[in-house]
Amino acid sequence: xxxxxxxxxxxxxxxxxxxxxxxxxxxxxxxxxxxxxxxxxxxxxxxx
Amino acid sequence: xxxxxxxxxxxxxxxxxxxxxxxxxxxxxxxxxxxxxxxxxxxxxxxxxxxxxxxxxxxxxxxxxxxxxxxxxxxxxxxxxxxxxxxxxxxxxxxxxxxxxxxxxxxxxxxxxxxxxxxxxxxxxxxxxxxxxxxxxxxxxxxxxxxxxxxxxxxxxxxxxxxxxxxxxxxxxxxxxxxxxxxxxxxxxxxxxxxxxxxxxxxxxxxxxxxxxxxxxxxxxxxxxxxxxxxxxxxxxxxxxxxxxxxxxxxxxxxxxxxxxxxxxxxxxxxxxxxxxxxxxxxxxxxxxxxxxxxxxxxxxxxxxxxxxxxxxxxxxxxxxxxxxxxxxxxxxxxxxxxxxxxxxxxxxxxxxxxxxxxxxxxxxxxxxxxxxxxxxxxxxxxxxxxxxxxxxxxxxxxxxxxxxxxxxxxxxxxxxxxxxxxxxxxxxxxxxxxxxxxxxxxxxxxxxxxxxxxxxx
Numbered sequence: 001x002x003x004x005x006x007x008x009x010x011x012x013x014x015x016x017x018x019x020x021x022x023x024x025x026x027x028x029x030x031x032x033x034x035x036x037x038x039x040x041x042x043x044x045x046x047x048x
Numbered sequence: 049x050x051x052x053x054x055x056x057x058x059x060x061x062x063x064x065x066x067x068x069x070x071x072x073x074x075x076x077x078x079x080x081x082x083x084x085x086x087x088x089x090x091x092x093x094x095x096x097x098x099x100x101x102x103x104x105x106x107x108x109x110x111x112x113x114x115x116x117x118x119x120x121x122x123x124x125x126x127x128x129x130x131x132x133x134x135x136x137x138x139x140x141x142x143x144x145x146x147x148x149x150x151x152x153x154x155x156x157x158x159x160x161x162x163x164x165x166x167x168x169x170x171x172x173x174x175x176x177x178x179x180x181x182x183x184x185x186x187x188x189x190x191x192x193x194x195x196x197x198x199x200x201x202x203x204x205x206x207x208x209x210x211x212x213x214x215x216x217x218x219x220x221x222x223x224x225x226x227x228x229x230x231x232x233x234x235x236x237x238x239x240x241x242x243x244x245x246x247x248x249x250x251x252x253x254x255x256x257x258x259x260x261x262x263x264x265x266x267x268x269x270x271x272x273x274x275x276x277x278x279x280x281x282x283x284x285x286x287x288x289x290x291x292x293x294x295x296x297x298x299x300x301x302x303x304x305x306x307x308x309x310x311x312x313x314x315x316x317x318x319x320x321x322x323x324x325x326x327x328x329x330x331x332x333x334x335x336x337x338x339x340x341x342x343x344x345x346x347x348x349x350x351x352x353x354x355x356x357x358x359x360x361x362x363x364x365x366x367x368x369x370x371x372x373x374x375x376x377x378x379x380x381x382x383x384x385x386x387x388x389x390x391x392x393x394x395x396x397x398x399x400x401x402x403x404x405x406x407x408x409x410x411x412x413x414x415x416x417x418x419x420x421x422x423x424x425x426x427x428x429x430x431x432x433x434x435x436x437x438x439x440x441x442x443x444x445x446x447x448x449x450x451x452x453x454x455x456x457x458x459x460x461x462x463x464x465x466x467x468x469x470x471x472x473x474x475x476x477x478x479x480x481x482x483x484x485x486x487x488x489x490x491x492x493x494x495x496x497x498x499x500x501x502x503x504x505x506x
Contacts, residue, residue: 001118003076007505008385010066010127012134012394012462019390020140022198026148026404027465028416029202029238030260030305030379037490038397039463040382041389044200 021045050084050129051459052077055499056364062498063122064459066130069385070122071502075107076115080128083119090120134391141402141445145196148399150406150417151187153179153217154208158244159284162275163311163337163345169208171408171421178213179409183430184220187407188235190430192227204238206406206417211245221257238262240307242276243288246295255298263292266308267320267334274313275345293328301330305379308334311345315354318362325369325376333379336489340474347485356492363496367503383463383497394449397465401427401444405436415444418470444469444479452480458487460494 023044027037049064059077061070072080079099082088088095096116100109122128156176157169170176191201203224205217217239224235239254240262254261265288266272273283296304306329310317317334324332336355339346347355362378369375398404401415408420411430419425427436449455449466467482467490475483 001121003073003115004118004122005071005502005505006122006127007069007071007501008067010063010068010125010130011386011388012065012067012391013126013130015390016134016392020392022144022147022403023200024389024393025200025236026202027398028150028400028404029148029204029236033206033240033262033307033417037380037463037493038394038465039388040379040384041393042384043387043389045390 015043018045018047021047049132049457049459050080052081052084053495055360055495056503058499058502060495060498060502061128062459062494063128063130064462065132065134066126066128067385067462068122068127068130069498069501070128071505075103075111076118078103078106079112079115080119083116084129090116090123134395135450140392141396141399141448142442144399144403144445145198146191146194146403146405147198147200148202148204148404149187149191150204150206150404151179151184151220152207152406152408152417152420153184153205153210153220154213155179155409156212157208157242158212158278159209159242159276160279161242161277163309163339163343165338165418166208167421173421176208177409179216179407181216181219181223183407183409183411184216185223186411186430188220188224188227190407192231192233195233199232200234200236202236202238204240206240209242209244210239211241211250214245214250218253236260240264242284243292244278244284246288246291251291251295251298254295259303261295261299261304263288263295263304263306264308265289265292265306265324266310267314267317268323271314271320272308275309275311289327296329296331303331305331305333307332307379309337310334311337312347312351313345315351316358318358318365321362321378322365330376331379332376335380336486338468338471338474338483338486349485352485352488355489359489359492359496363500367500370500370504380493381497381500383494383501385501391462394462394465396448397467398469400469401447402441415440416470418468418474447479452482454482454484454487458491460487460491463494463497464490 025041051062059072160168236259238260242264269285272285276284306324321334406414406417406420413427414420427440449461452466455461455466469479471483
């Protein structure tokens with residue numbers, strides 16, 4: 001496609017298959033203590 | 049759901065439910081917006097007919113047809129107009145084990161920061177109190193006992209000022225290391241400090257034992273010292289900058305954050321972020337102040353245009369410095385589009401009140417650090433044999449982006465996961481009613497983050 005550049009794959013639906021292991025960091029334990037950003041946490045699922 | 053926006057020289061589309069981000073040229077951007085607003089399916093002939101009719105004076109018909117075919121292909125591949133079929137994930141926290149704990153090791157502080165949500169360390173209790181090592185150890189026992197199959201456990205030493213009770217911190221860490229071996233768990237420790245008592249000995253221990261350290265500083269000297277001051281009114285900047293710089297270097301410029309708060313006093317906060325970068329820090333977070341009642345430092349709705357401009361100024365410089373090889377990370381612009389958290393985490397949010405709890409110095413348990421001291425939200429105690437308040441736990445477990453009407457049509461919902469529950473409660477009195485001002489700023493930060501991704505992908 002010469003007019004549209006896609007930056008990433010459609011990952012959200014795929015992530016549901018093996019998601020929910022809960023091993024990732026809690027967002028407030030990183031730096032935010034008064035706001036909430038979840039999307040910058042790393043996935044730590046070893047079976048992904 | 050699609051969200052489109054322009055920023056500087058970029059035309060960007062986020063397909064909310066697939067997570068796909070597309071950079072478009074002006075023609076494809078215009079066509080996409082037209083189809084989306086009109087509710088036209090790019091695979092139907094009607095879409096082609098109507099779009100050519102709309103844009104024939106501006107664009108060539110063959111080019112329009114080509115764009116529509118591209119958009120149709122993206123739709124077929126679930127990369128545009130993807131369905132939201134994630135609502136089945138909304139009760140996953142119901143029986144979730146506890147995996148993270150904010151340990152209030154010190155309800156005392158050697159600073160008197162004017163905006164402190166922790167009531168300058170006292171958490172509205174009227175007294176200053178340190179957690180005993182014994183209570184801390186019991187909290188570690190509690191965490192292991194309630195963590196089920198979760199292996200990675202997180203503990204944040206928080207305050208007040210945790211370094212005022214550092215001997216207890218050391219004892220608790222040592223005890224937790226024994227539990228790790230006994231129960232095959234991994235403890236990840238974080239400590240949040242204002243730096244006044246940070247010295248080489250403490251730093252050596254922290255670097256050995258803590259996976260993360262959060263260093264509180266607001267930016268420029270005059271900005272920091274106006275609000276982050278001692279009881280005698282003197283500012284903290286000169287005392288903390290050298291040891292913070294040493295800390296960052298000693299950790300290889302990773303696994304730490306300098307973390308600041310911006311208020312109405314410094315709406316030009318991009319200068320503070322860049323000041324921290326100029327001091328050599330590579331991991332930076334500066335967040336908007338949140339206050340329950342309006343004060344002269346509280347952010348107001350009328351400040352939003354200025355705040356949005358600041359985020360744009362910041363992201364432009366953020367990208368420029370990355371391209372020049374002297375970049376830094378800004379916590380709220382860091383988004384991993386491919387390897388980020390799964391949709392289940394994004395639906396669930398921060399997990400406070402179920403996966404994540406806070407423990408006060410006397411062992412009382414609250415949903416998170418921001419609720420500590422609020423009798424209404426006391427969930428129990430680590431000294432109780434009985435389980436935590438089931439009604440409260442269920443209330444927090446049921447809180448997710450689908451329990452919040454305001455999130456349903458928001459393009460940022462899978463980035464912020466419904467926002468900070470404590471802020472919602474503090475400002476709107478309900479965990480399911482997000483704080484509007486925070487939402488507006490979050491949406492702007494998401495746009496800036498996506499712009500940065502596009503600009504850095506060139």
